[in-house]
Amino acid sequence: MPAERTLILLKPDCVQRRLMGQVISRLEDKGLNLIAMKMLKVTSALAKEHYAEHVQKPFFPALEKFITASPIVAIVVEGLEAIKVVRDMLGATSGLKAAAGTIRGDYSSSRQMNLVHASDGPEASAREIGLYFKADELHAYVPTLTPWFKADDE
Template sequence: MQRTLVLLKPDAVQRRLMGQLIARFEAKGLNIIAMKMLQVTPELAKQHYAEHVDKPFYPSLESFITSAPIVALAIEGLDVIKVVRDMLGATNGLSAAAGTIRGDFSSSRQMNLVHASDGPEAAQRELSLYFEEAEICHYEPVLTPFMRASDE
C-alpha cells in the first residue's frame, strides 16, 4: 500500500466541488484515511511549496492557496500516487484530457482544483505537513475483496 496527499484547493472549495471530487477517489476504490478542512497560512504555504519560494510566480501561488479554505486528504491504495495523478490529468486544465478531474472541471493552469504528491518522498513530506500520525485512520474497507484480488 502507498499513501499520497491530495489537496482540494480554494477553487474546488469555493466552487462547491468537494463532494464530487472525493466521490471520484472513493469510486476508484482508494481509501481515504484522513481528511480535514483548514486555512493554509503563508508559513504553511512556504513549507509546502518550498521549491518554488524563490520563483517569480510564487507570490501569486501563495496568494491563491491562502485565499480560502482547502480540504487535505490522505489517500491510500495500490500505486496510489500514479493512480491519483492520472485521475487529476495535466496541470493546465485547458490541456487536461476529458474524464480527468482537471479536464472535466478546470480551465486554468493555476486554478486547477487539486494538488497531489508527485512521488513517494514528496508524499511523505507533504503528508507530515498536514497530518499527525494520530490523525491517520488505519482501516480496511469491508468491500476490499470486491475491489481487487487478494494477491494484488
Template sequence: MQRTLVLLKPDAVERRLIGQLISRFEAKGLSIVAMKMLRVTPDLAKQHYAEHVEKPFYPSLESFITSAPIVAMAIDGLEAISVVREMLGATSGLKAAAGTIRGDFSSSRQMNLVHASDGPEAAKRELDLYFTADEFCDHTSVLTPFLRADDE
C-alpha cells in the same frame, strides 16, 4: 499499497466541488484515511512549496493557496500516487484530458482545483505537513475483496 496527499484547493472549495471530487476517489476504490478542512497559512505555503519560494510566480501561488479554505486528504490504495495523478490530469485544465478531474472541471493553468504528491518522498514530506500520526484512521474496508485480488 501507497499513501498520498491530495489537496482540494481554494477554487474547488469555493466552487462547491468537494463532494464530487471526493466521490471520484472513492468510486476508484481508493481509501480516504485522513481528511480535514483548513486554511493554509503563508508559513505552511512556504513549507509546502519550498522549491518555488524564490521563483517569480511564487507570490501569486501563495496568494491563491491562502485565499480560502482547502480540504486535505490522505488517500491509500494500490499505486495510489500514480493512480491519483492520472485521475487529476495535466496540470493545466486547458490541456487536461476529458474524464480527468482537471479536464472535466478546470479551464485554467493555475486554478486547477487539486494538488497531489508526485512521488513517495514528496508524499511523506507533504503528509507530515498536513497530518499528525494520530489523525490517520487506518482500516481495511469490508469492500476490499471486491476492489482487488488477494495477491495485489
C-alpha cells in the same frame, strides 16, 4: 503489493466552486481509502513550507495569494499505486490540456486554478502528509468491500 499513501489538497477554487463532493466521490469510486481529512486555512508559513522549491520563483507570490485565499481540504488516501492512480485521475496540470474524464479535464480551465494538488512521488508524499497531518490523525482501515476491488494476489 503494499498500499501506498498520498496527500491530496482540494484547493481554494475547488472549495469555492463546491466541487469537493465530486472529487471525493471519484476517489472513493476508484477504490481508494480516505484515511484522513480536514478543512483548514493555509497560512503564509505553511505555503512557503509546502512549496519550498518555488519560493524564489517569480510566480510564487501569486501562488501564495491563491492558496491562502480560502480554506482548503487536505486528504490522505491509501491504495495500490495510490500516487500514480491519483495523478492520473487528476490529469495534466493545466485544465485546458487535461484529458476529458480527468478531474481537471472535466472541471478546470486554468493552470493555477486547477482544483487539486497531489503529491508527485513517495518522498513528496511522506513530506507533505507530515505538513498537514499528525501521525495520530491517520486512520488506516480495510473496507469490507476490499475483496471486490482487487484479486487476492494483487
